[in-house]
Amino acid sequence: MSEVESVESFAERSRLWLADSMPRVDPDAYIHGLGSDEAELAFVDRQRQLQRVLFDGGFAGICFPAEYGGQGLSAAHQNVFNIECVGYQMPALINVPTFVPCGAVLLEFGTEEQKQKHIPSMLKGEKLWMQFLSEPSGGSDVAGALTTAVRDGEEWLLNGSKVWTTGAWWSDMGLCLVRTNWDVPKHRGLSVFIIDIADPNIDVQRIEMLNGSREFCQEFLTDVRVPDSDRVGEVDDGWTVGRRWMFHERNAMGGGSPLVSGPGVGHGGAGSGVDPSLVITEAMGRTDDPVALDLIGESLMLRRAATELTKRVGEGMASGAVSDTSAAITRLMNGVVMARNWTIHAELAGSAAVAWESEGPLDGVGVNYLMRQSNSIAGGTVEMARNNISERVLGMPRERTLDKDVAFRDVPKGPPASR
Amino acid sequence: MEVTLSDDQEFFRETTLRFLTDKSEPDSLRSLQADAHGFDREYWRQGAELGWTSLLISEDHGGGSISGSGVVDMSIVADAFGRHAASGPLISTNVVAAAIDKTGSEAQVADNLDGFISGERIGAWCLSEPAPNDGLGAVTSSALTATADDGNYRLSGVKGPVEAGAQADVLLIVGNTDGAPTQFLVDPTTDGVTIRPLESVDMSRRFAAIEFDDVVVGSDAVLGEVGGARGAIERQLHIACMMQVAEMVGAAERVFDMTVEWAFDRYSFGRPLASYQELKHRFADMKMWLEASHALGTALASELGADSPSTAETASVAKAYCGHYLGELMQDCVQMHGGIGLTSEHDLHLYFRRVAANRATYGTAADHRRRIAAGRLEPGTESEMAA
Numbered sequence: 001m002s003e004v005e006s007v008e009s010f011a012e013r014s015r016l017w018l019a020d021s022m023p024r025v026d027p028d029a030y031i032h033g034l035g036s037d038e039a040e041l042a043f044v045d046r047q048r049q050l051q052r053v054l055f056d057g058g059f060a061g062i063c064f065p066a067e068y069g070g071q072g073l074s075a076a077h078q079n080v081f082n083i084e085c086v087g088y089q090m091p092a093l094i095n096v097p098t099f100v101p102c103g104a105v106l107l108e109f110g111t112e113e114q115k116q117k118h119i120p121s122m123l124k125g126e127k128l129w130m131q132f133l134s135e136p137s138g139g140s141d142v143a144g145a146l147t148t149a150v151r152d153g154e155e156w157l158l159n160g161s162k163v164w165t166t167g168a169w170w171s172d173m174g175l176c177l178v179r180t181n182w183d184v185p186k187h188r189g190l191s192v193f194i195i196d197i198a199d200p201n202i203d204v205q206r207i208e209m210l211n212g213s214r215e216f217c218q219e220f221l222t223d224v225r226v227p228d229s230d231r232v233g234e235v236d237d238g239w240t241v242g243r244r245w246m247f248h249e250r251n252a253m254g255g256g257s258p259l260v261s262g263p264g265v266g267h268g269g270a271g272s273g274v275d276p277s278l279v280i281t282e283a284m285g286r287t288d289d290p291v292a293l294d295l296i297g298e299s300l301m302l303r304r305a306a307t308e309l310t311k312r313v314g315e316g317m318a319s320g321a322v323s324d325t326s327a328a329i330t331r332l333m334n335g336v337v338m339a340r341n342w343t344i345h346a347e348l349a350g351s352a353a354v355a356w357e358s359e360g361p362l363d364g365v366g367v368n369y370l371m372r373q374s375n376s377i378a379g380g381t382v383e384m385a386r387n388n389i390s391e392r393v394l395g396m397p398r399e400r401t402l403d404k405d406v407a408f409r410d411v412p413k414g415p416p417a418s419r
Numbered sequence: 420m421e422v423t424l425s426d427d428q429e430f431f432r433e434t435t436l437r438f439l440t441d442k443s444e445p446d447s448l449r450s451l452q453a454d455a456h457g458f459d460r461e462y463w464r465q466g467a468e469l470g471w472t473s474l475l476i477s478e479d480h481g482g483g484s485i486s487g488s489g490v491v492d493m494s495i496v497a498d499a500f501g502r503h504a505a506s507g508p509l510i511s512t513n514v515v516a517a518a519i520d521k522t523g524s525e526a527q528v529a530d531n532l533d534g535f536i537s538g539e540r541i542g543a544w545c546l547s548e549p550a551p552n553d554g555l556g557a558v559t560s561s562a563l564t565a566t567a568d569d570g571n572y573r574l575s576g577v578k579g580p581v582e583a584g585a586q587a588d589v590l591l592i593v594g595n596t597d598g599a600p601t602q603f604l605v606d607p608t609t610d611g612v613t614i615r616p617l618e619s620v621d622m623s624r625r626f627a628a629i630e631f632d633d634v635v636v637g638s639d640a641v642l643g644e645v646g647g648a649r650g651a652i653e654r655q656l657h658i659a660c661m662m663q664v665a666e667m668v669g670a671a672e673r674v675f676d677m678t679v680e681w682a683f684d685r686y687s688f689g690r691p692l693a694s695y696q697e698l699k700h701r702f703a704d705m706k707m708w709l710e711a712s713h714a715l716g717t718a719l720a721s722e723l724g725a726d727s728p729s730t731a732e733t734a735s736v737a738k739a740y741c742g743h744y745l746g747e748l749m750q751d752c753v754q755m756h757g758g759i760g761l762t763s764e765h766d767l768h769l770y771f772r773r774v775a776a777n778r779a780t781y782g783t784a785a786d787h788r789r790r791i792a793a794g795r796l797e798p799g800t801e802s803e804m805a806a
Contacts, residue, residue, distance in 0.1 A: 275795070278795055278796065281796075282796075287796050290789065292792075293788070293789045293792040293793065293796075294785060294788050294789060294792070296788075296791070296792035296795070296796075297735075297739060297787070297788025297789055297790070297791035297792040298739075298788050300732075300736070300791050300792070300795065301735075301736045301739045301740050301788060301791060302740075304715070304732075304733070304736045304740075305711040305712075305714070305715055305736065305740050306711070308711065308714035308715050308717070308718045309707070309710055309711040309714045311714060311718075312710060312713065312714035312717065313710065313714075315423065326710075328703075329706060329707050329710055332703065332704075332707050333707050333711060336707075383700070385703070386699065386700040386703035386704070387696070387699070387700075387703075388703075389702075389703035389706055389707070390693075390699035390700065390702050390703045390706075391699070393706060394679055394693075394699075394702055394703075394706065396682070396683075396693040396694065396699050396702065397691065397693060397694040399696060
């Protein structure tokens with residue numbers, strides 16, 4: 001085995017290669033999720049191409065093992081790459097959820113065959129993955145999944161519905177948590193499968209969000225046949241996989257996963273460029289207003305605090321100084337910081353957050369305010385993060401539940417969800 | 420939790436904490452509340468032997484660091500100080516020591532630094548001024564005028580609150596020379612200097628208002644260049660903020676741990692407080708504030724130690740964040756305790772006081788938020804904007 005390249009040398013090599021190979025960020029570029037379907041598909045296609053360029057250049061999957069097409073390097077290498085690639089177009093869309101959590105889960109629980117088959121095609125940008133996790137019956141109580149898989153020889157038959165899958169309509173593969181046993185307590189009757197979204201028995205429906213985004217989907221699975229070789233982890237032991245799956249998701253949401261590559265990773269949500277609070281203040285002509293200065297200062301302060309917190313928790317988890325459950329702290333921080341910052345932006349914009357010229361620096365501020373809670377909900381709510389911090393980091397008593405030690409079919413359930 | 424200390428630093432931290440556990444326990448802190456000076460000189464000399472006053476002084480001047488970064492080492496001492504609400508003029512003496520080390524004349528170095536290092540001598544930095552020119556306004560628009568007069572300077576104006584102002588052996592004064600800042604080193608016994616001790620929230624830290632009534636000092640009292648102290652004042656402010664933040668984090672972590680323990684031990688309606696989701700969620704928020712504060716303190720010490728150009732913004736970010744959120748954390752910890760948390764008998768207030776003292780000296784959270792904004796809107800003008 002050859003010696004591992006030093007971080008400094010890798011940074012230098014990344015810098016030269018990026019300048020040579022990757023396109024610079026285009027300020028007028030299309031914003032993911034907010035255009036026509038054609039524009040969205042072109043954007044996704046572009047993401048695949050960018051990922052392929054990274055792969056061919058030897059910069060895809062920096063922390064993925066070399067035997068599956070990655071670079072087999074350390075988190076420190078990934079960190080310097082994240083700094084070097086600021087200002088270049090990067091395929092952010094593929095990193096989450098394809099690499100994390102889906103790729104991360106396969107690395108941890110997949111069979112050798114599954115890893116050989118799927119990880120390289122992820123890293124090449126050929127296959128985009130989605131998480132089939134939440135269900136219409138409940139978002140945070142993921143282990144309460146109702147979608148069911150029934151064994152049929154060497155195959156399984158899947159029936160049910162999944163929701164909040166970002167971009168399932170243009171994705172290829174999915175990781176799907178289902179119930180395989182209704183006669184045991186809820187956490188002990190789950191299993192995880194790899195599914196092919198192109199399967200005609202999977203009906204993908206789009207959901208329109210209040211800001212016009214149609215990136216989220218709901219899927220209806222009707223007698224979907226999946227070979228047993230596409231099962232990840234043991235039968236009925238899917239919660240072991242699911243817990244790590246959600247850890248990886250939280251870690252990616254908090255910006256702490258070394259399997260995620262790109263600028264702004266670990267920077268509290270935003271990448272390079274002038275902070276929106278400054279842009280809005282200048283557009284509103286409020287740069288001499290002490291109230292505006294106070295709000296700008298708060299906004300920049302919160303972003304920086306989120307960045308430094310992510311760094312600290314990431315280093316602590318990498319060195320083993322703190323347990324992986326601490327990812328909930330960064331997840332909470334990113335949720336509350338984004339909510340506050342989008343409020344600050346609206347505050348700075350005043351009535352221009354209600355009515356504005358269609359093209360200009362104030363475009364979108366008001367709608368972002370309406371969407372403020374999105375980052376406090378997606379990827380596990382901040383309330384779940386607070387439960388996790390108090391219970392798993394501080395060791396406080398767990399919330400009492402009525403679904404322990406009772407067969408899942410006997411657990412009280414509400415009326416079937418309409419969606 | 421400490422994530423990134425070296426073995427040497429860990430040893431230094433343990434030595435400091437052990438000394439303070441012995442010397443700065445709650446009973447002795449309580450006895451200091453009535454003490455006019457707030458600390459014992461012999462205790463201070465012993466602390467100085469441990470390195471408390473030499474870390475920001477270069478080796479050429481007899482100082483030195485543990486790890487190669489005196490600033491990071493100093494943040495370790497300050498964290499331990501907060502954890503024990505320790506007495507002694509830690510911030511004021513070290514800020515003055517660092518200032519003299521950086522730009523002092525040979526005579527100024529000789530007159531002061533050995534005394535600081537041995538713990539014999541105490542310094543006080545006179546930056547803030549009473550309202551309406553308070554807070555950080557004094558950085559560039561000091562109302563304390565220093566007028567050149569035949570080779571001497573005449574100082575007139577009021578400074579305060581000045582930490583350790585009535586205890587110091589030397590005062591470092593920020594004055595206004597024709598609209599530009601100059602720093603002077605002045606003996607507090609000089610004619611025309613009147614020092615009035617102030618009441619304060621801290622158990623052991625003392626503050627004073629100092630009046631300068633046409634005080635005449637020679638040109639040898641000028642530290643650095645006449646009218647050219649802006650950069651030095653900024654750096655001193657960054658050091659003060661770094662130490663304040665580290666102290667606040669230490670104090671807050673102590674109280675947070677104490678309060679978590681209380682939540683497990685205290686039962687109401689047959690359940691521990693720690694089992695109520697409403698309270699658990701508030702503990703989760705507090706944990707987030709605490710870890711983010713700690714992370715910002717680490718970033719600030721590291722940038723300041725490396726003389727990074729982003730230090731000014733980071734200092735204000737750290738001070739603004741910790742000043743606001745650690746204050747809230749302390750108040751929430753009082754709330755979790757209920758009435759007992761507001762009594763003298765309980766130890767909580769010993770540490771709460773230190774956070775309360777630090778959050779609003781050397782700039783409030785609001786002062787620092789405005790500095791952050793000003794630095795981005797017009798780089799280099801942080802100090803003017805704060806006026």
